[in-house]
Amino acid sequence: MSSPNVPIGPQSITKDEIDKKLAAFDSVPLFMKSLPTEDTEDVTLAALQSLAHEGTPDEVAENFKEQGNEYFKGNRYREALGFYTQGIDAHPTDVVLQEALLCNRAACNLELKNFGSVLRDCSKALILNQHSSKAYYRSALALLLLERVDEALDCCNRCLDFDAENRGVLGVRDRATKAKAEKDRREREKAERSRKEKEEKHQMVIAFKERNLIAIQKEDGSSNPYSPHFDAEDPTQSTLVLPVFFLYPQYATSDVIQEFVEDTPFAAHISAMFPPQAPPADWDTKREYIDGNLVIYAMTHRKRLLKVGKKMTLRDVCKAAKGKENEPKDGLEVKDGCLTFVVLPKGDVETKWVEEYKKTRDAT
Template sequence: MAFLGQQGGDDSDDGMDEFMEKFKTEKYKNAFNESNWEEEFDKVPMFMKSAPEDIDPATYPELACIQSIIHDTHSTPEEKAQNLKDEGNQFFKEKKYKKAIVSYTAGLKLKCSDADLNTILYTNRAAAHFHLGNMRSALNDSVSAKKLKPDHLKALLRGAQCCLELRNYGDVLQWCDEGLRAHPTDKKLQDLRTTANKKKREAERDARKAKLKEKQQRGEKDALLAAIKERGVKLVRTTKPPKQGSDSEDEDAEEQVTAGMADMGLDGLVSQEATGQRVFLDDNGALNWPVLFLYPEHCQTDFISAFCETSTFIDHLAVMFGEELPPWDTDRKYRPQNLQLFFEEFGSDQLHQVNMSAPLYSVLQHSRYTVKDGTPCFIVLVSGSAYSKQFLSGKKIYGLK
């Protein structure tokens, strides 16, 4: 037997020598070369930098083999779950968090009897959800992990971190306190608790400020509506806000509202101009209104954001049409002394001429005047001009106020 073994060994040696001699004269056909060695190495699981999106058995036979082992139907649930956990961990390292979640979920669906393994699957899936910004899902997985193992440090940390991101600072403190009872010296839990406690105090302070501001604004609103009601100014809102559950957002409604009514609110006093200006009470108790001047002859407008009720119209017109006239007034005829001012009665085409030396409040208190959408509006014409005559033709004109 010894002789035969020795002879077999000699044959093997001779064969190897012959095989090795071939490399001196013949190049190995399947060898890597300088142009493709990196690509070929990347097909070998041991050397892969990342797993491919689709594992084609023809292209990646070794990887397909490993995957079949992971999902081997003859393995126990614990073995399959362990393999799926490892697969998920690899995806996680490659920052493919969605794929990691799929692997961890598949492992959990097996419902294996290893509580520690299931706890890790939950905490790992929580970590993947956390990196994707799915804080609620991450928190739910942390809760599930904690139920299986109440003192599991990673579950406690992740739960606290999720609550911090969700700004549930009281819950952060609760998670940290539970964690510190089991791990009293853990630095991360201590830091999380300190951060949450600080943010909780800040949030409470901001809530107090917001409540105080709301109270102040409510007081200012009540004072404003009371001042408008006291002056007898009538308000109208031409668009009604859509009711909750209504499909229509632009229901037309001409809703006249008496100043000071509870359902009016400041939304009816906001200017429809792009500036969104609103009437306000100044320190002297005077109302300041956003006022719109219309120049129909030239399709132009002027907007005054704060027209004090005690100021006269001529005060503003003298500034607007003083030394510098607007570029659209090519005939240079819009001089204060040449102008006429009118307001249109709400719900009709009747015009009322305004005394330009009168203060704003005297016009707003006129029995026929209504402030539309929070913005008093006036028409400016050049007295005696051809356009003015044509514009006023056929309209009922009331005298100066």
């Protein structure tokens, strides 16, 4: 009577366990994937080595090719490749056999994604036989997978010149034709994006010059995720939108307005950020930053201080920042893509900051 703890019938086995059992056969001479090339004291191995290389080079190579074919049918491409290589190394004299070994090894490398090796073996096969359809087919597949679609199409067309009904090559040509159309579409879109970017950069340079804006780039490149651009809602593409920093030097903190449309009054932003009825910002310990109790200052490139009126727009401030005739160029600095303004409460804080700014400016 069977024990209740002993399973009855065939038991399941994991893939890892199967692989381990198959790997164990590699040490058994009759089941080795390939025979060692060096001398051995193992009598069985020595006998097998002798048998494997017994006969003419063509017979030896044919034997290795047949073994490779068996492994290839079982999807064991790396082992099959080893046998085809041994067949090639046997230096057969039969050109048809040489071509077959090279094309078969290329088929293994195609499965293993060694596309450079595929192209090298197919090239050698085509030297032996200029009408080798298999070599053209596998070359075309490798080139297609490498996204070298023009070369893949060339391979297909060369083959179809003498083997017009080859379904495999026709299939690859169809895939390559579609891939080329897609590649061409992407390249056209990329070229169009590049053209638009260049045009926008050119228009931005003109817009900056017209608005007395002076771009100051960081030496180590921009770290600002926002950048000046034209308003997408303006069909004339003439309205500038810039990121703007509001600095609060009294508390060493700041806010960023990601998109400040140049025709928007500063008062619109201030009233939205500091409405009288809203709770104060965490850092506003004295409850001074309230709409109606604030002043805004702009600093020009030449360190002039401009007081911004509540009804002034960004475009108005840009005009006010323009330097006088016969004086060096002046304007607002766009540092790392951003404009900067100082926001202060009226009264002593404002007076003290203005005095310190002028003192520092005059000292330099």
